[in-house]
Amino acid sequence: MKSLLLALNVSLLAWSGISYAVDIERGQELHDSHCISCHAAIYGDKGNEIYTRENRKINTLNELQAQLKRCKNSLGTNWPEDQMLDVQHYLNSNFYHFKE
Numbered sequence: 001m002k003s004l005l006l007a008l009n010v011s012l013l014a015w016s017g018i019s020y021a022v023d024i025e026r027g028q029e030l031h032d033s034h035c036i037s038c039h040a041a042i043y044g045d046k047g048n049e050i051y052t053r054e055n056r057k058i059n060t061l062n063e064l065q066a067q068l069k070r071c072k073n074s075l076g077t078n079w080p081e082d083q084m085l086d087v088q089h090y091l092n093s094n095f096y097h098f099k100e
């Protein structure tokens with residue numbers, strides 16, 4: 001019975017997404033080594049200003065997620081969902097500050 005309850009608990013946690021521990025540091029590492037250079041090349045700055053520019057396009061968490069998918073595709077990576085979430089949390093906690 002105990003293991004059944006445990007299994008139920010684990011699947012509920014997985015279902016609600018709570019079991020996943022966000023790793024913002026890993027998000028920053030991924031971001032800095034794969035994403036910054038293209039933004040910097042396009043906008044001619046250090047690469048992070050794109051997130052705080054005046055006319056930025058991203059105004060909601062959903063838009064942020066959609067943009068991350070587009071950029072992930074242009075980068076051509078195959079990062080699993082948890083890595084994308086780490087990057088998303090890194091960007092959100094440092095630049096966007098949308099309510100999650």
Ligand code: HEC
Pocket residue numbers: 031034035036038039042050051052055056057058064067068071072074075087091
């Ligand atoms: C091949 C070039 C390229 C790569 C690589 C790239 N991006 Fe982008 N990114 C862009 C361009 C171009 C825009 C601006 C799009 C626009 O203005 O419509 C952008 C915009 C963004 C924005 C929105 C900025 C805003 O306006 O607030 C986010 C967030 C973002 N990128 C995240 C990422 C992440 C995370 C990665 C790495 C997985 C990444 N990008 C890799 C080209 C790239």
